[in-house]
Amino acid sequence: MKITIGAVVEGGSSLQYRTGSWRLERPILDHDACKDCGRCEEVCPDSAVHWEEAGFRIDYDYCKGCGLCAYECPEEAIQMIPEEK
Ligand code: SF4
Numbered sequence: 001m002k003i004t005i006g007a008v009v010e011g012g013s014s015l016q017y018r019t020g021s022w023r024l025e026r027p028i029l030d031h032d033a034c035k036d037c038g039r040c041e042e043v044c045p046d047s048a049v050h051w052e053e054a055g056f057r058i059d060y061d062y063c064k065g066c067g068l069c070a071y072e073c074p075e076e077a078i079q080m081i082p083e084e085k
C-alpha cells in the first residue's frame, strides 16, 4: 500500500475568503449603547470586528452574519437585521 503525504507549503489565512456574501442577516452596532468591552471582537469567528479610532466597526466584507457578536454582547448593542440583497 502506498501512502502519499501532502506538504503544506504556505499558511492559510481567512483574509483570502470574503465571507460577507454568505450573510442573510446584518449586525448593526449601536455606538451609543456600546461600552467598548471588546467581547464582539473576541468571539467573531471571521475576525470581522475591529477597533477603529472612535469605536468598534464591523467589516462587512468578512462578516458572514452568524449573529454570535449580537448574542454575546452584554449591552445588547448589536442587532441583527435581514440583509438586503
Ligand atoms: S460586545 Fe457589545 S458592548 Fe462590547 S464592544 Fe461589542 S458592541 Fe460594544
Ligand code: SF4
Pocket: 027, 043, 044, 045, 046, 047, 048, 049, 058, 062, 063, 064, 065, 066, 067, 068, 069, 070
Ligand atoms: S455576525 Fe458573526 S461574522 Fe458578523 S461580525 Fe458578528 S460574529 Fe462576526
